[in-house]
Every structure is written in structure tokens, then in C-alpha cells.
Amino acid sequence: MSHPLIITERSLLLRLIDSLLTLIAWAGFIWLIYHGVVSVLHAQLQTGAMPLNLTVNTVVFYLLIALLNSLLLVLWAKYNQVRFSTERRTRREEMPDDQLAVHFGLTPEVLKQLHQSQIAVVSYNNDGTELEVSVKR
Amino acid sequence: MIDRIFSFLILCTVLSLPLGVASVFTGKVLLNFVFFWPLFMSGLWIMGGLYFWFYRERHWPWGEDVAPPELPDNPLVSILIPCFNEGINARETIGAAMAQRYENIEVIAINDGSSDNTADVLDQLTEQYPRLRVIHLATNQGKAMALRTGAMAARSDLLVCIDGDAMLDRDAAAYMVLPLLENPRVGAVTGNPRIRTRSTLVGRVQVGEFSSIIGLIKRTQRIYGQVFTVSGVIAAFRKRALAEVGFWSNDMVTEDIDISWKLQLQHWSIFFEPRALCWILMPETLMGLWKQRLRWAQGGAEVFLKNIRNIWVWRNRRMWPLIAEFCLSAIWAFTYFISLLLFFIGLFVSLPANLAVPQIFPPAFTGLLLGVVCLLQFSVSLMIERRYENNLIGSLFWIIWFPVVYWMLSLFTTLVAFTSVMLKGRNKRARWVSPDRGIGRIAP
Numbered sequence: 001m002s003h004p005l006i007i008t009e010r011s012l013l014l015r016l017i018d019s020l021l022t023l024i025a026w027a028g029f030i031w032l033i034y035h036g037v038v039s040v041l042h043a044q045l046q047t048g049a050m051p052l053n054l055t056v057n058t059v060v061f062y063l064l065i066a067l068l069n070s071l072l073l074v075l076w077a078k079y080n081q082v083r084f085s086t087e088r089r090t091r092r093e094e095m096p097d098d099q100l101a102v103h104f105g106l107t108p109e110v111l112k113q114l115h116q117s118q119i120a121v122v123s124y125n126n127d128g129t130e131l132e133v134s135v136k137r
Numbered sequence: 138m139i140d141r142i143f144s145f146l147i148l149c150t151v152l153s154l155p156l157g158v159a160s161v162f163t164g165k166v167l168l169n170f171v172f173f174w175p176l177f178m179s180g181l182w183i184m185g186g187l188y189f190w191f192y193r194e195r196h197w198p199w200g201e202d203v204a205p206p207e208l209p210d211n212p213l214v215s216i217l218i219p220c221f222n223e224g225i226n227a228r229e230t231i232g233a234a235m236a237q238r239y240e241n242i243e244v245i246a247i248n249d250g251s252s253d254n255t256a257d258v259l260d261q262l263t264e265q266y267p268r269l270r271v272i273h274l275a276t277n278q279g280k281a282m283a284l285r286t287g288a289m290a291a292r293s294d295l296l297v298c299i300d301g302d303a304m305l306d307r308d309a310a311a312y313m314v315l316p317l318l319e320n321p322r323v324g325a326v327t328g329n330p331r332i333r334t335r336s337t338l339v340g341r342v343q344v345g346e347f348s349s350i351i352g353l354i355k356r357t358q359r360i361y362g363q364v365f366t367v368s369g370v371i372a373a374f375r376k377r378a379l380a381e382v383g384f385w386s387n388d389m390v391t392e393d394i395d396i397s398w399k400l401q402l403q404h405w406s407i408f409f410e411p412r413a414l415c416w417i418l419m420p421e422t423l424m425g426l427w428k429q430r431l432r433w434a435q436g437g438a439e440v441f442l443k444n445i446r447n448i449w450v451w452r453n454r455r456m457w458p459l460i461a462e463f464c465l466s467a468i469w470a471f472t473y474f475i476s477l478l479l480f481f482i483g484l485f486v487s488l489p490a491n492l493a494v495p496q497i498f499p500p501a502f503t504g505l506l507l508g509v510v511c512l513l514q515f516s517v518s519l520m521i522e523r524r525y526e527n528n529l530i531g532s533l534f535w536i537i538w539f540p541v542v543y544w545m546l547s548l549f550t551t552l553v554a555f556t557s558v559m560l561k562g563r564n565k566r567a568r569w570v571s572p573d574r575g576i577g578r579i580a581p
Contacts, residue, residue: 004233004304004416005333018338025537029508036505055502062176062506069177070184073360077188080362087321089404095294095377103380104289115292118263122286123275128387137263 105130144442148559151467155475164494167476172503174469175544178462179510182350183517185357190521194356194411199524205238205308206315214314215291216244216299219283223301224254226418228262233304233416235266239311245270246301247287250277255301280369281385281392288384294376299415303370304333306414313373316408324378324405325397327355327364328371328413331526334575338535340421345536349518350543352411356521359409363401363455365437365463369393371415378405389443391436398440402453414525421575430546434554437463442558470551511540 101111119136216234234244246259259271295314334340358364382399389395420426479494
């Protein structure tokens with residue numbers, strides 16, 4: 001299917017401002033990464049290899065936490081697959097219309113009329129607890 | 138009265154927790170939580186998204202030439218479309234619903250006491266589409282009541298509910314009901330909303346946000362087994378599951394979060410179906426986006442308040458991680474707020490050493506890590522979602538905004554909504570709020 005996108009034409013100035021702001025955001029983002037890398041390397045030059053080792057250790061530690069999380073999630077998903085491979089709850093198969101009518105506060109006849117209608121008007125009282133149905137077509 | 142005191146106590150706890158942690162430990166502990174919570178969640182969403190894609194999604198055929206899914210026994214599907222002042226959108230919405238390749242459908246538009254020409258437009262459309270049925274509500278009742286009336290009028294047990302300004306993809310209805318037919322324990326299915334409005338920066342940023350965050354969250358929650366909320370704009374329900382939980386509540390600001398919790402508390406499962414695409418209108422102004430997200434946050438806080446006391450029984454244990462995640466996200470927002478407060482106070486007054494927050498930007502290494510994880514999240518979501526939109530990579534340029542926008546919106550909306558819900562309690566009756574639907578859709 002073609003994507004039904006809506007691009008409302010805006011002034012060139014507004015579009016330029018959007019692009020400029022986004023470029024600044026990218027520059028900030030790249031600076032954040034650059035600053036991180038430079039500060040790690042700088043610390044390494046000053047005090048030998050230790051900080052880099054420390055950084056690598058920290059990253060490995062975070063990765064281990066991420067892996068542990070994923071492992072738990074996957075194990076839980078597998079457990080769910082086994083647990084729900086058979087349905088243990090008994091669910092009602094059908095909801096007959098006369099029960100549904102009682103649920104909505106209608107008589108089965110009115111519900112049937114509503115089901116057969118193409119255009120109908122439904123009026124609720126103030127607190128939405130009682131209703132009237134009139135079929136137009 | 139007890140409810141009000143209880144919610145006030147929750148607010149006091151959430152506010153005092155960060156201060157207590159800072160006093161007992163240091164301000165640095167607060168900052169660590171502020172930086173590492175997004176990192177932790179991001180890691181979880183990436184892994185959840187990847188696993189869902191690897192284990193399920195990549196095996197599902199998709200493309201122009203793929204035939205619509207075959208539904209066992211060819212059942213009738215009722216598509217419910219509540220409309221409030223949708224005169225400008227109704228033709229497009231109903232046209233897309235009627236163009237489903239699965240043919241055994243009825244479309245029910247519920248005109249919820251609109252004050253524009255929605256009633257006339259819908260009545261005219263019944264001439265064009267014999268399978269279209271229209272219910273006019275004499276007075277405005279709110280989306281929950283409109284949906285309930287639609288469910289009452291529907292001839293089928295399988296309901297696909299979409300908003301009055303949403304366009305279903307050609308096979309969306311069939312994809313939505315297939316999990317209901319294949320799995321008797323599934324009570325609801327949530328679809329894959331795609332954003333149509335892409336004229337402004339605010340609109341385009343949400344394209345990245347919906348793919349990279351919302352899409353990955355839904356996949357992860359599906360893997361976990363419980364879903365925080367269906368997307369109100371495109372969700373399918375089993376009518377008898379809805380009847381069992383008393384249909385949608387009319388006193389909640391967001392009926393979709395509430396119905397998701399009601400169903401899951403009765404042990405009905407909710408599935409996510411990424412192939413059920415639905416093209417939606419989203420706000421394109423900052424004010425519109427703020428109002429919408431504030432409403433979502435308020436809805437989340439209302440559902441939290443409604444369920445926090447009755448959820449701690451063993452039979453509801455599967456919902457505990459969801460409520461824990463909600464609590465931690467709320468605490469995150471308040472921790473960030475308190476950190477900012479302490480930082481600014483520290484600029485003028487000398488604070489005790491353990492309360493001092495020396496900087497509010499992430500330290501260089503953490504900044505680097507956050508940046509890399511963000512890039513990883515973009516890449517994973519693009520890899521997974523590109524099959525649903527050919528030009529998705531084109532939106533990469535704008536995607537830089539989404540982490541900031543998502544976490545900042547989450548921060549401020551949580552602060553405002555959580556506080557207001559805890560102080561005011563819940564509404565008596567929720568009514569329609571007409572949203573911003575993009576700059577091209579401002580009604581004359």
C-alpha cells in the first residue's frame with residue numbers, strides 16, 4: 001500500500017530552521033561521543049593503560065548486565081510458551097445475544113432490532129446507565 | 138476520603154524518596170539513577186525487540202505481493218469507529234476501513250453527539266457503502282461509551298476498534314483478529330500505528346519515536362507476556378472478554394490503558410501485531426504534543442492509582458513488573474526533578490556535601506555510553522521496522538531528537554500528571570478532548 005503521508009507545505013524559513021536545529025543537535029551528539037572518547041584517551045595518556053582497562057571493564061560489566069537481562073527475558077518467554085501451550089482456563093465459548101441484551105439493559109427484541117439496523121439513534125440518560133434505541137433505517 | 142489521603146501519601150513518598158536517598162547516601166547516587174535508568178530500559182527494549190524479531194517477526198511474510206491472512210471459518214469482523222467532530226476525516230477513515238481485502242466485515246461508525254457535520258457525512262456514506270452502519274448518540278458521551286455502544290450494536294464477537302481519524306492498511310483488520318482466532322486466551326490485540334503527519338519537526342520526531350521506542354516497548358512487553366496498554370487508535374477485542382470485565386470504563390482519561398489492565402487482571406492475554414498497520418494523525422505543534430502526552434501520562438497515573446491497592450495478590454503477580462516499571466519511571470522523573478532543584482539551589486546556597494549535585498549533564502563516559510546505546514536503538518528499530526515503510530531510513534536525519542523528546546516529555550508529563558492525579562483523584566466522567574491532528578487538518 002502506498003503510504004498516505006501528509007506533508008503540508010511550509011515556508012522555506014521554517015523548514016530551514018528545523019534543519020538547522022537538527023544539524024545543531026547532531027553536532028551536539030557527535031561532540032558528546034567525541035568528548036567521551038577524547039577524555040578516555042587523555043586519561044590513558046596521563047596515567048598509563050589503567051583507565052582504559054577500567055573503561056573496558058565497565059563496558060564489559062554493563063554488557064554482562066544487558067546479557068543477563070536478555071537471558072532472563074528469553075527464559076521467561078520460553079517458560080510462557082510452555083506454560084500457555086495448553087489452555088488451562090475454561091472460557092465461555094459464546095456470549096448469547098439475550099445475555100448481552102441484559103448486560104446492556106436492553107430487551108433481546110430491541111437488541112435484535114439494533115443489530116438489523118443500518119442507522120439508529122441511541123439516547124443515554126445523564127449518568128449513562130439507561131438508554132433508548134430508535135431505529136431510523 | 139481514605140482514597141485521597143492514600144494518593145497524597147503516595148505523592149509524598151515519591152517526592153521524599155529521592156531526597157531521602159540523597160541525604161542517606163549522596164547526590165551522586167541520584168544522578169546515577171537518572172543516567173542509568175534510561176540506559177537499563179533501553180538495553181531491555183533493544184533485546185526484547187531483537188528477540189521478537191528473530192524468533193517471530195522475521196519469519197512472517199510481508200510485502201505488496203503477499204496475500205491477506207486467511208481467517209479460519211471466515212468469521213464476520215466488526216470494525217468500530219467512534220467519531221466526535223470527524224466531519225473532515227470520516228470519509229477517508231471509512232473509505233480505508235471499507236477497502237479491507239478481507240471481505241466479511243461490517244463497519245460501525247458511532248457519532249458521539251458531534252457538533253459539526255459528522256452526522257450528515259456518515260448518513261451520506263451509508264448510501265455509498267451498504268456494509269456501513271451508523272449509530273448516532275443523542276448527546277456526547279465520551280469515547281468509552283461510544284465504544285460500548287458500538288460493541289452493543291456489533292453482530293460479531295470480533296471487534297476492531299480504530300479512531301475516527303485513523304486509516305487502516307488494506308489487511309490490518311484481518312491481521313488484528315487472527316491472534317484472537319488462533320489463541321483462545323487472547324482477549325485483545327494491539328496494532329502498529331504509523332504516523333501520517335510529517336510536516337513539522339514535532340511530527341517527524343514522532344516517526345522515530347514510534348519506531349524506536351514505542352515499537353520496541355510493545356515487542357518487549359509482548360515477549361514478557363503482559364502489555365502496559367493497547368494503542369487506543371488501533372486495537373482488536375473479543376466481545377465476550379470485554380463483557381466479562383464490564384467493557385470500557387467511562388471515568389478514565391485514557392480508556393485504552395484501563396481496558397488493557399482490566400483484561401489482563403482477568404487473565405486475558407494481549408498480543409502485539411506489527412503487521413496491522415494503521416495510519417494515524419498526530420500533533421504537529423509542541424503545545425498539541427504536550428497536551429496529548431499529558432493526557433497519556435494522566436491516564437497511566439489514574440490506572441496506577443486504581444490498581445495499586447488490589448494488585449498485590451498472588452493471582453495478579455504477572456502485573457507486578459509492569460507496576461514496578463511504572464513506579465520506577467515515576468520515581469525517575471521525580472529524582473531528575475529533585476536533582477535539578479538541588480543543582481540550581483547549589484548555585485546560590487552552599488548545601489551539605491551529600492546533598493550537593495555538582496553537574497546535571499552526564500559525565501563524559503556516561504554521555505558516550507548513552508550516545509552509543511541511542512545509536513544502537515535507532516539501528517535495531519530501523520532494521521526491524523523498515524519492512525513496513527520503504528522510506529523509513531529517510532527519517533534518520535530527524536531521529537536525533539527522539540531520545541531527548543521522549544525522556545524530557547516523559548519527565549515533565551509525569552511530574553505534572555502524577556502530581557495532579559494524586560492531588561485531585563480521578564474524574565467522575567471522561568469526555569472527548571479534540572486533539573491536534575497536524576497543521577494540515579485544522580478544521581475551518
